[in-house]
Amino acid sequence: MSIQNQQTKLNIGLFGFGVVGESLYKVLQSNSSLNAQISKVCIKHPEKKRNAPAELFTTNPEDILKDESINVVVELIDDSEAALHIVSTALSNKKAVVSANKKLIAEHQGSLLELQQIYNTPFLYESACCASIPVIRNLEEYYDNDLLQGINGIVNGSTNYILTRISEDGLDFAQALKLAQDEGFAESNPALDVEGKDAVNKLTILLTHAYGLVTHPETIVHTGIHKLHEEDAIYAKEKGYEIKLVAQAKKLEDGKIAAFVLPQFLKKDSQLYNVRNEYNGVIIESGLADKQFFYGKGAGGFPTASAVLSDLSALRYDYRYEYKKLRYQQPAELSNDFYLRVYVSFDALFQVPHEIFEHIDEWSSNNRRCSVVGIIHFSKLVNNDWWKQNNTSLLVLPEAIVPYTPKKSVQKERELVFA
Numbered sequence: 001m002s003i004q005n006q007q008t009k010l011n012i013g014l015f016g017f018g019v020v021g022e023s024l025y026k027v028l029q030s031n032s033s034l035n036a037q038i039s040k041v042c043i044k045h046p047e048k049k050r051n052a053p054a055e056l057f058t059t060n061p062e063d064i065l066k067d068e069s070i071n072v073v074v075e076l077i078d079d080s081e082a083a084l085h086i087v088s089t090a091l092s093n094k095k096a097v098v099s100a101n102k103k104l105i106a107e108h109q110g111s112l113l114e115l116q117q118i119y120n121t122p123f124l125y126e127s128a129c130c131a132s133i134p135v136i137r138n139l140e141e142y143y144d145n146d147l148l149q150g151i152n153g154i155v156n157g158s159t160n161y162i163l164t165r166i167s168e169d170g171l172d173f174a175q176a177l178k179l180a181q182d183e184g185f186a187e188s189n190p191a192l193d194v195e196g197k198d199a200v201n202k203l204t205i206l207l208t209h210a211y212g213l214v215t216h217p218e219t220i221v222h223t224g225i226h227k228l229h230e231e232d233a234i235y236a237k238e239k240g241y242e243i244k245l246v247a248q249a250k251k252l253e254d255g256k257i258a259a260f261v262l263p264q265f266l267k268k269d270s271q272l273y274n275v276r277n278e279y280n281g282v283i284i285e286s287g288l289a290d291k292q293f294f295y296g297k298g299a300g301g302f303p304t305a306s307a308v309l310s311d312l313s314a315l316r317y318d319y320r321y322e323y324k325k326l327r328y329q330q331p332a333e334l335s336n337d338f339y340l341r342v343y344v345s346f347d348a349l350f351q352v353p354h355e356i357f358e359h360i361d362e363w364s365s366n367n368r369r370c371s372v373v374g375i376i377h378f379s380k381l382v383n384n385d386w387w388k389q390n391n392t393s394l395l396v397l398p399e400a401i402v403p404y405t406p407k408k409s410v411q412k413e414r415e416l417v418f419a
C-alpha cells in the first residue's frame with residue numbers, strides 16, 4: 001500500500017512496548033491530526049501490565065508482518081537478531097520500516113542496504129542516533145563529504161547521565177547507573193551503554209551518512225566509562241577538565257577517516273563540556289562553516305518518540321535515505337595511522353608497556369595510582385588490549401588527534417621516565 005500521500009492513513013504495526021513504544025502510543029493517541037494509528041503491538045512478555053487495551057497486543061509477529069492493512073512497521077525492540085528478521089520480512093513485504101535499533105542497523109548495514117534496494121522500500125532510523133537530535137538526515141542531506149572535516153559527539157545519554165550524577169551529586173557508579181535505568185535511559189543490558197558499545201554502534205551509523213564509510217562497529221576502537229578510576233576524576237578536577245564519553249570521526253590529510261569512541265578530558269572551551277545528564281551534543285566541523293553544535297535529549301521515551309514521529313511523517317513524502325556519500329562519491333576508508341595524546345592510569349608503573357609511548361609529556365605516581373600523559377600511535381590501540389587489562393584506564397586529552405613526527409631519541413626519553 002502506498003503511503004506517499006498526505007491523506008493515506010499510516011496503519012502502524014509496532015514491535016516493542018517499552019519506554020519508547022509506550023511514549024509513541026501515547027502521542028499518537030492524543031494527536032489525531034497525524035492521521036496515524038497503531039493497530040497492533042507485538043510484545044514478548046504478555047504477562048506484564050500495559051497501559052493500553054489488551055486487544056491491541058499480540059505475541060505473534062505474523063499478526064503484523066502478514067497483515068496487508070498494516071503499511072508501516074515500527075521496530076522498537078532490544079533484541080537485534082529478532083529485529084533483523086522483523087525488519088527484513090517487513091521490507092520484503094513492502095512495508096515501510098521505522099526503527100530505533102542502533103545495534104541492528106550498525107551490525108547489519110550491508111544487508112539492510114541491499115534489502116532497501118531490492119524492495120525499493122523506505123527504512124528510516126533517525127531515532128537510532130542521539131534520539132531527539134536530527135543528526136542522520138542532516139549528515140545525509142546537508143554536508144558534502146569533501147567539506148565535512150569531523151564529528152565529535154556525546155551520543156550516549158546513559159553514560160553522560162551517570163558521569164553527571166557522579167560528578168555533581170557524588171553518587172557512586174552503581175547508584176548512578178541504577179538511576180539511569182530507573183529513568184528509562186539505559187539499554188536493557190546496560191553493559192552496552194557503559195562499555196561504549198551503544199556509542200560505537202551510533203558512530204558506525206553516523207560514518208555511513210557522513211562519509212559513505214560502511215563498517216562494522218567491532219572494527220572501530222572503543223571503550224566506555226566502566227574502567228574509569230577515581231584518580232582519573234581527581235586529575236580532571238585539578239586540571240579543570242570534565243570527563244565525557246566522546247565518539248569522534250576526523251578526516252585526515254590523506255582523506256582517510258580516524259574514528260573512535262573513548263572517554264575524553266574536555267576543557268571549558270568545548271561545547272561538549274556543558275552537555276549534562278541524558279543530553280547529547282554533536283559538533284560538526286565543516287571546511288567552510290567551521291563548527292556547528294547540535295544539542296538535545298539523547299535518551300528517554302518522548303525525545304526518542306519525537307524522532308520516530310519525524311520519520312513517520314517523512315514517509316508521507318516518500319523520504320528515504322539515498323546514501324549519497326556511498327553512491328555518488330568515493331566512499332572513505334578508516335585509518336589507524338595518526339597520533340593521539342592520551343592519559344593512561346594504572347595500578348603500578350611496571351604494568352604499562354612503556355614502549356607504546358612516542359613521547360611522554362608528564363607522569364605521576366602515588367601509593368594509589370600512577371599515570372602517564374603522552375603521545376601514542378593510534379595503531380597501538382588496535383587489536384591490542386593492553387589498555388583494557390589490569391585495571392588500566394585510558395582517556396584522550398582535549399586536543400585528541402595531534403600532529404607528531406617520531407624522534408630518534410624516544411628510547412632515551414622512555415628510559416629516563418621509567419628508570
Ligand code: HSE
Nearest residue numbers: 156157158185187299
Ligand atoms: N541507551 C541509550 C542511551 C538510549 O543512553 O543513549 C538512546 O539511544
